[in-house]
Amino acid sequence: MNSLVHHLKIWARLIKMNLMGQLEYRANFVTGLLVEGGYLIVKLLYILVAFQAGKTIAGYGPDEILVFVGTFVLCTGFYAGLYMMNLFQLSTLVRDGSFDLILTKPVSSLFLATFRRSDMALFLLDVIAGLVLVGIGLVRLKTHVDLGLVVGYAFFTASGAAVGYALWLLPMTIVFRMVNADAVAGLADSFWDFNNVPMVVYDHVGKFVGVFVIPIFVITNFPSLFVLGRLPVEYAVWAFAAPPVFLGLAVLAWNRGLKHYSSST
Amino acid sequence: MEKYLVSFGTGLKAALEYRANFLLSLLAATSPIVIQTVLWLALFSPGEVLFGYTFGQMVAYTVLSQLVSRLVRTGFEYQINEDIRTGGLDRYLVKPLGYAGYRLAVFLGEKSLQSLFMAVILVVATVLLSMFVGLRIGPLEVSVFLASLVVALVFNFLLFWCVGMAGFWMTETTFLFEAVRIVIITLSGGIFPLTVFGPSAKAVLSALPFRFTIQVPVDLLTGRMATDAVVGELLLALVWAAALALLGRTLWGLGLRRFSAVGS
Amino acid sequence: MEAIEVQALGRSFSYYEKAEGLRGSFANLFHRRVLVKQAVREVSFSIPEGATVGFLGPNGAGKTTTLKMLAGIMPPTSGTARVLGHLPWQRRKDFRRQMAIVMGQRSQLWPDLPARETFSLNRAIYELDKHEYRLTLDELVETFGLAKLLPVQVRRLSLGERMKMELVASLLHKPKVLFLDEPTIGLDLLSQRAIRDLVRTLAARWGTTVMLTSHYLSDIEDLCERVILINHGRIVYDGELTGVNATLGDRKTVHLDFSQPMELRELQNEPGFRAAEGLGADFELARSQVRDFCQKALAAWPVGDLTIGEPPLEEGIARIYQANEGE
Numbered sequence: 001m002n003s004l005v006h007h008l009k010i011w012a013r014l015i016k017m018n019l020m021g022q023l024e025y026r027a028n029f030v031t032g033l034l035v036e037g038g039y040l041i042v043k044l045l046y047i048l049v050a051f052q053a054g055k056t057i058a059g060y061g062p063d064e065i066l067v068f069v070g071t072f073v074l075c076t077g078f079y080a081g082l083y084m085m086n087l088f089q090l091s092t093l094v095r096d097g098s099f100d101l102i103l104t105k106p107v108s109s110l111f112l113a114t115f116r117r118s119d120m121a122l123f124l125l126d127v128i129a130g131l132v133l134v135g136i137g138l139v140r141l142k143t144h145v146d147l148g149l150v151v152g153y154a155f156f157t158a159s160g161a162a163v164g165y166a167l168w169l170l171p172m173t174i175v176f177r178m179v180n181a182d183a184v185a186g187l188a189d190s191f192w193d194f195n196n197v198p199m200v201v202y203d204h205v206g207k208f209v210g211v212f213v214i215p216i217f218v219i220t221n222f223p224s225l226f227v228l229g230r231l232p233v234e235y236a237v238w239a240f241a242a243p244p245v246f247l248g249l250a251v252l253a254w255n256r257g258l259k260h261y262s263s264s265t
Numbered sequence: 266m267e268k269y270l271v272s273f274g275t276g277l278k279a280a281l282e283y284r285a286n287f288l289l290s291l292l293a294a295t296s297p298i299v300i301q302t303v304l305w306l307a308l309f310s311p312g313e314v315l316f317g318y319t320f321g322q323m324v325a326y327t328v329l330s331q332l333v334s335r336l337v338r339t340g341f342e343y344q345i346n347e348d349i350r351t352g353g354l355d356r357y358l359v360k361p362l363g364y365a366g367y368r369l370a371v372f373l374g375e376k377s378l379q380s381l382f383m384a385v386i387l388v389v390a391t392v393l394l395s396m397f398v399g400l401r402i403g404p405l406e407v408s409v410f411l412a413s414l415v416v417a418l419v420f421n422f423l424l425f426w427c428v429g430m431a432g433f434w435m436t437e438t439t440f441l442f443e444a445v446r447i448v449i450i451t452l453s454g455g456i457f458p459l460t461v462f463g464p465s466a467k468a469v470l471s472a473l474p475f476r477f478t479i480q481v482p483v484d485l486l487t488g489r490m491a492t493d494a495v496v497g498e499l500l501l502a503l504v505w506a507a508a509l510a511l512l513g514r515t516l517w518g519l520g521l522r523r524f525s526a527v528g529s
Numbered sequence: 530m531e532a533i534e535v536q537a538l539g540r541s542f543s544y545y546e547k548a549e550g551l552r553g554s555f556a557n558l559f560h561r562r563v564l565v566k567q568a569v570r571e572v573s574f575s576i577p578e579g580a581t582v583g584f585l586g587p588n589g590a591g592k593t594t595t596l597k598m599l600a601g602i603m604p605p606t607s608g609t610a611r612v613l614g615h616l617p618w619q620r621r622k623d624f625r626r627q628m629a630i631v632m633g634q635r636s637q638l639w640p641d642l643p644a645r646e647t648f649s650l651n652r653a654i655y656e657l658d659k660h661e662y663r664l665t666l667d668e669l670v671e672t673f674g675l676a677k678l679l680p681v682q683v684r685r686l687s688l689g690e691r692m693k694m695e696l697v698a699s700l701l702h703k704p705k706v707l708f709l710d711e712p713t714i715g716l717d718l719l720s721q722r723a724i725r726d727l728v729r730t731l732a733a734r735w736g737t738t739v740m741l742t743s744h745y746l747s748d749i750e751d752l753c754e755r756v757i758l759i760n761h762g763r764i765v766y767d768g769e770l771t772g773v774n775a776t777l778g779d780r781k782t783v784h785l786d787f788s789q790p791m792e793l794r795e796l797q798n799e800p801g802f803r804a805a806e807g808l809g810a811d812f813e814l815a816r817s818q819v820r821d822f823c824q825k826a827l828a829a830w831p832v833g834d835l836t837i838g839e840p841p842l843e844e845g846i847a848r849i850y851q852a853n854e855g856e
Contacts, residue, residue, distance in 0.1 A: 006656060013653045021641040024682075031440035038447035042456055049304070049461050053315055057307045100602045101637045105654050106625035183289050190293035197300040201307040262542065263603045 010107060011115055018118045029121060036080065036122045040129055043073055046196050047133075058200040064228055066137035068198040071157070071227075072220040074130025078161040079168070079192060081123025086114045087172050087188070091181040100263055110254045114169065138227065149227060156223035156231075159239040164219045166246035168192075169254070176257040195220040211235065215242050269370040276374020287379055290338075291386065294331040297456075301327045316460040321398035322487060326458050328390055329483045334455040336376070336383045336414070337421045337478050341368050342429035342442050349432040349524065365426065365517070372422055380414075391486075402486065409495070410486040416502055417478045423509035424449060424474070430513070433520030454480030474505035530614060532706055532738040533576040533599060539607035539762075540569040540594050568594045570762040571608070578705075581732055581739040583749035583756045583770075585846070591762040592742040593710055599740070600630045600708050613705055626655060629704035631695055633711035640684045644675075644694040647683075648701060655702040662701065669697045673727055689720025696727065707732070709741040713748055725751040746846070760850050779816040784809060785826060786834035808833075813840060 022029055050057060050065040057065065093099045093113060102112045138145060171188050175181040199207055199217040210217035215238075222239050225231040280287070302324050309320040318326060345368065348354045354364065394400040428445050432438050450456065452475040459470045459480055470476060481498065484490050490498070546562040569591040576582050584592045598605050601617035601624065610617065615624040638647045652662045670676050673693045683691060692712060699707070709728070713721040729752055732739045743749060749756050750770060758766035783801075787808045796805050801812040801822065814822055819837060826832055 006653075010650070010653045013650050017639060017642060017646055017650060020646065021639065024641050025437060027435060027437040028440060031437065031444060034444035035440045035447070038444045038451075042447065042451060045451070045456055045461070046304075049308075049457060052461055052463060053308050055308065057304070097632070097635045098637075100597065100600075100632070101630070101635060103602050103620065104600055104625055104628065104630050106622045107654050183285065186289060187292055190296045193296050194300055197304050201303045206303075261603065263597055 007107070007111055010111075014115060015118050015120060019120050022119065022121065032119070033121055033125055036125050039076075040073060040126070043069060043076070043193075043196055057198070060198060060200055063137045063140040064224075065198065066140070067134050067228060068220065068224045069196065070130045070133025070135075070137060071224045072130070072195045073126050073133060074157065075160055075164065075195070075220045075223075076192070077123045077126030077130060078157075079164055080126065081119050081121075083114050083118075083165055084168070084189065085117050085119065087168055088182070088185045089117065090114075090172050090175045091185070094175055094181075094261075097263070099261075103261075109258070110251065114165075134224075134227070141228075143227070143229075153223050153227050156226050156239055159243050160219035160222055162243035163215050163246050166243070166250040167214070167216060167219075169250045170246075173250070173253040173257040176261045191216070198224065211238065215246065218242050269366060272367050272370035273374035273377075276371035276376075277378050278374075279371070280375040280378035284378070284382070287335075287382065290335050291332070291382075294335060298328055298331055301457075316458060318458065318460070321394075321400060322489065323458075324398050325394050325400045325487050326483055328394060329387075329486060330455055330458070330479055332383065332387060332390060333414075333417070333482055334450055334453070334479050336379060337417045339372065339421055339425040341372055342425045342432075343439070344368075345426075345429035346432035346438050346442075349520075350436075354524065365513070368426070369422055373418070376418055400487065402488070406486050406488050410482055413477075413482040413485045416506075417482050419506065420474060420477045420502075420509070423506065423513055424478070426513045427509065427516055430516035430520050433516075433523050449475055450479070452476070453478045454483070472501075474502075474509060477502055477505070531575040532578040532580070533574075533610070533612050533740065535572055535574050535595075535599070535608075535610040537608035538569060538572040538595065538598060538605050538610050539567065540591075540598060540603070541565050541567045541606045568762050569598070569605070572759070572762070572764055573608075574757055574764065574767055576738060576740060578738050579732075579736045580755065581729070581741070581753050583753035584740065584742040584759060585744065585746070585749050585756055586742075586759040587744060587850070590759045592759050594762075595759070596630070596708050596710050596740065596742055600628065601625070602630075626702065627704055628706045628708065629699040629702070630708040630710065631699045631712055633692070633709075633714040636683075636691065636695060637698055638683045638691065638694055641682060643680045644683050644686075644698065645679045647694075647698055651698055651701050657702060665701055665703060666697075669700055669731075672730060673697060687720075689716050689723065692716060692720065692724055693727065696724070700731065703735060704737065706738045706740070709739065711743055712741065713743065713745060721745070721747065722751070728752060758846060758849060765849050765852075780813055780840050781816050781819050782838045782840050783812045783814065783819060783822060783826075784836040784838065785812070785830070785832050787831055788833040789831045791830065 022032075047062070047066055047069045051062045054062075060068070090113060093102070099109075099113065102109050105112060143149075168188055171184050172181060174184065178184075194210075194216055199210055199221045202210065207217070211221075218239065222231060222235060225235065305320060305323050305327070309315060309323070311320075313320070315323065391400060391402055395402070425446075428442060431441060435441065452459075452470060452473065454476055455478075459467050459476060462470065481490075543563050543565045546564050572591075572595060584595065586592045594603075597603050599610055599612055599617055601612075601620045604618035613624065613627055615621050617624060638644055639650075648666060651657075652659075657665075670679065673696070675690070675693055675697065678686060678690055678694070683694065686694065696712075707728075712728075713724055716724065725748060728739060728741075731737065739752070741748065741752060754769060756766070756768070756770050757764055782803075787810070790808065791805075791810070793805060796802055796810050799812065801814040801818070803811040803813050805811070812822065823835060823837075827835070
């Protein structure tokens with residue numbers, strides 16, 4: 001527990017420092033939000049398609065799609081705001097030797113390397129936009145919102161965020177062996193959009209693979225399904241198990257990769 | 266003239282060096298192609314027409330628009346900004362067509378190599394599409410497609426030339442360029458065909474130049490454009506090209522004046 | 530227990546041979562030759578607590594690699610070492626809490642923020658007690674004379690100021706061992722001297738063990754009583770700085786200032802002649818020959834002034850390197 005508090009304190013400090021640094025560059029701050037806004041619009045187009053088509057998709061109507069995509073936007077806030085850019089920069093960190101300095105600090109190098117940078121502006125934009133969309137969807141569906149629903153939604157979102165972190169970190173653990181891991185980061189990033197469409201459109205095999213093998217669907221579908229009252233029990237149980245399993249795998253892969261680390265000359 | 270040929274060669278060499286990046290961007294198209302195809306599978310009832318497309322046409326559009334958008338994509342706006350920052354612009358200040366011509370030559374050089382890669386991929390894609398969704402492409406479609414690609418490249422060049430001019434007035438342009446690019450791609454039909462925006466929006470978008478970069482070439486390749494509409498489209502394209510060129514020229518002039526006054 | 534104990538430490542790097550030409554690139558698709566570079570070989574030494582030792586060598590000699598191994602950044606491929614009783618590459622938390630490394634070409638400071646923000650980050654990372662931290666920070670800032678620069682963005686600081694901040698950042702947790710890798714590289718002379726003074730002052734005050742690598746002799750001369758020379762991954766000398774010359778058989782320099790211009794040829798004929806400029810000439814001789822030479826010179830030439838000295842350290846070290854080149 002002590003260790004957790006220690007890491008949280010460091011994280012809080014890092015977030016504050018990032019925000020301070022961001023506010024130095026006013027123009028970038030604004031245009032950065034514009035970019036995320038642009039990506040947001042693209043995500044919203046999927047909702048537009050659902051509404052314009054005016055029919056159900058695998059038994060889910062446009063309002064439910066609104067909840068799904070809203071959750072996707074919310075989760076993107078965690079991804080883009082809290083850890084994504086660190087994954088992109090891992091290659092540079094190793095190449096220019098800054099990683100050496102991280103290794104000598106008495107804190108997990110994985111933690112420092114992947115949570116170093118954050119963008120609270122993007123985080124807030126996506127989280128707020130996502131919650132608004134989900135809220136609108138739930139209101140239109142006349143869902144009864146109580147504390148249990150909120151807590152459950154928060155839990156499944158947190159579980160999804162942890163799985164997302166682990167899943168996107170796993171391919172990046174090759175950064176210690178490969179010089180050009182940037183390409184991997186870019187490619188992995190393109191797969192984040194897989195969650196733009198609810199998993200209900202896939203068949204049994206697709207759903208199984210996406211939930212249990214490469215649990216990309218756990219990230220945004222579970223909270224949505226829960227709040228729509230359609231989450232099967234086995235998925236709910238998996239939401240407890242998946243994060244430690246995949247985080248464990250990611251940490252293992254990271255430590256394995258570290259053994260091969262020989263520092264740039 | 267020789268200078269332009271050399272610049273063309275520069276673009277070609279650069280594209281060769283960065284071919285991995287280009288191929289990677291093509292791989293990144295997997296995600297939208299897969300999720301949209303699955304979406305259409307779930308949405309379309311057999312024989313239904315949605316947003317003016319049959320299922321087969323929609324899937325074809327999904328695949329081809331992703332490929333075309335990556336082919337016509339620019340990047341030189343960042344280099345224009347770089348040239349403005351570092352003062353590398355000075356060499357070209359004498360003749361306006363000098364710098365624009367240089368940039369265009371490099372751009373076309375890059376694209377010529379990427380088109381070679383893309384040609385192979387497009388052939389594979391169209392064969393697969395004909396097998397799975399019954400897409401039919403004949404020599405007429407291919408030839409108008411190729412012609413429209415040239416138009417698309419010119420349009421994208423003009424559009425992003427104008428965008429690149431922002432470097433004269435702003436120092437931090439990276440995110441601005443990216444934001445603008447996303448919007449332009451969306452308005453070009455690079456995410457979904459423009460008909461999903463609804464009839465009134467579609468009408469507005471039809472008058473704008475953006476669709477010539479993605480929507481039009483793909484529609485021509487898939488044979489969705491009626492032959493009697495072609496002349497009208499061509500005229501519209503010419504008008505827009507002239508307008509954009511004029512805008513680009515004006516912005517360049519204004520920017521240069523500021524550049525000389527303020528320095529880089 | 531010594532602060533740093535190194536036994537037969539070695540590190541090799543394997544890499545693929547890069548073939549020449551198109552044919553070579555093609556052949557590489559099928560079979561690539563693995564080459565091995567032995568960056569550090571059979572290095573042994575020990576450093577007692579509180580000592581300041583300089584690690585000197587040309588580029589590529591293996592000094593930085595050795596330092597990185599001792600800092601726990603990479604493991605050796607042979608041999609072993611202990612720093613404060615720990616095996617560095619196991620990177621135990623206890624170990625990391627007691628050591629610090631400053632690398633001249635890399636910075637831990639956040640460029641867009643004032644240095645004090647990075648200091649606060651380190652306070653959180655090293656879990657320093659608030660009061661203790663304040664005291665240490667005040668002491669460091671006072672000693673380094675940085676009070677006015679604390680609120681300035683690191684980007685806006687000069688290289689010398691940045692390095693001072695870098696040192697402060699790495700000393701906040703009062704490490705027992707401090708590794709400095711080329712700390713004065715790229716700095717102007719004044720800053721170089723300032724950095725050396727500060728390191729010396731603090732090391733003495735806190736009893737820190739300091740191990741520093743450099744290819745600037747002046748760093749070593751100023752800071753260290755003991756120097757370890759490394760070349761081609763091997764130690765070629767380990768001892769007092771003053772002893773370097775002694776290893777080479779004691780040479781001396783004699784500088785003569787003449788009261789009248791001299792024939793160059795006459796000077797050049799004299800064994801031991803090194804250089805002549807204006808009314809002065811330099812000679813280098815074995816210690817045993819100095820006396821006879823001086824007597825002869827004073828008798829035969831119009832000598833106004835005579836100075837006997839040591840050859841510059843660079844020469845001594847260069848000779849040691851050359852002596853080892855053959856190996």
